[in-house]
Amino acid sequence: MAIVEVSNLNVQFAGKTAVSAASFAINEGETFSLIGASGCGKSTILRVLAGLQREWSGEIRLLQQNIRPGARFQGDLRRNVQMVFQDPYASLHPNHTIYRTLAEPLAIHREAQIPERVAEALMQVGLPADAAKRYPHQLSGGQRQRVAIARALLLRPKILLLDEPTSALDMSVQAEILNLLNRLKQQSGMTYLLVSHDADVIAHMSDRAAFMAGGAIQHEYDRAALVRGEHRMDAA
Ligand SMILES: Nc1ncnc2c1ncn2[C@@H]1O[C@H](COP(=O)(O)OP(=O)(O)O)[C@@H](O)[C@H]1O
């Protein structure tokens, strides 16, 4: 069953087309990836699906619910669609402890047992309990990305939007984070929409991938094509 359905999505910035007639669907539990050169519109699609980019046209259904341009995501929708950004340092508040960073979304959604939930989230992403007391600058890049993933998972979303989640990390740390993401997905049955420019990452993670150029989806690769490496020319 499709959990993300995008049809004929268009996004313009000051009259310039960033996304052009993009259509794709993602089934529940799948990892679907977007590949293509810098500037082709990948992040813009993720920002639309996260409710961060509200000016667009076309048709979007998330979790069987129609989304309208201009709408703020609220309630279940807001909880169920979470995003992890490329640069974990920029996405964490420098003056907030990890505890505060993780407790805040729970408090906003009026969740109970916040200290327990924060401890559980840290454990899920393989961080020690005392990481809660630290500030972002006291953690490594990989640990910071684990915090960003923990924050995204706190509200137990159904859809995780991952925008180059390992591009800012060292090679060895990249593999750890990707394995963590795959393990979390197996445990929870989440659906992933992943952006990466790394052909190995795409092949390792994805059930299907779409290649974009100039804001438009050019073609899709199924799992067999990804295993054969047919996407490698595109994923530069
Ligand atoms: N907030 C914005 N304002 C103006 N132009 C933007 C904005 N965000 C993205 N763009 C432009 O839209 C196009 C697609 O950008 P983006 O989605 O970030 O590409 P990608 O993630 O594939 O590198 C680019 O030409 C970019 O310069």
Ligand SMILES: [Mg+2]
């Ligand atoms: Mg981008």
